[in-house]
Amino acid sequence: MEHSLIRFLEAHGLGPEVADDLETRRLGADPAMVERILAVIERGEKSMTFSLPWLAADEGRRPPAPGRLIVLLDVQGSPRLLLRLTAVREKRFGDVDAEDLSREGKPMRDPAAWRELHEWVWNARLEPLGRQVSADMPVWAEYFERLAPA
Secondary structure, three states, rough: OOOOHHHHHOOOOHHHHHHHHHEOOOOOOOOOHHHHHHHHHHOOOOOOEOOOOOHHHHHHOOOOOOEEEEEEEEOOOEEEEEEEEEEEEEEEHHHHHOOOOOOOHHHHHHHHHHHHHHHHHHHHHHHHHOOOOOOOOEEEEEEEEEOOOO
16 A cells, blocks of 8 residues: 555554555546546535446456445545445436436536536546447446545
8 A cells, every 4th residue: 555545544543454445546537627526525515426337347446335435536646535435326327317416516416417528538438448438338326425534
């Protein structure tokens, strides 16, 4: 485990023993988007996110599970926020609706805006895998609570 991650966990009362059920992530397609997403989570406006089983499998990540800790990284790769997943639901991309998006950041609570952005972001990530966004593509809706900073 990286030294800055160990220091971050220790600063929040956790030790390296949590490493088995810990994941680090950077949310966002570019530096500006990473910072916007971190800011809306810090303000308490966003308490869920979506991820793709296809990308998780390609990256060797385990499926998300309630109770798992996630450390969100900033643009430089430094630990910034500590989250705990509280619920995970699998849906089809085309079935994501306003109710599903009620805990997303405010601009992404509109299903049309959410779909447009996520098609753009995910198609860029899926293209090297020979895949593309489709209405029946599985997505994970991941609900979380922010643990730190409080």
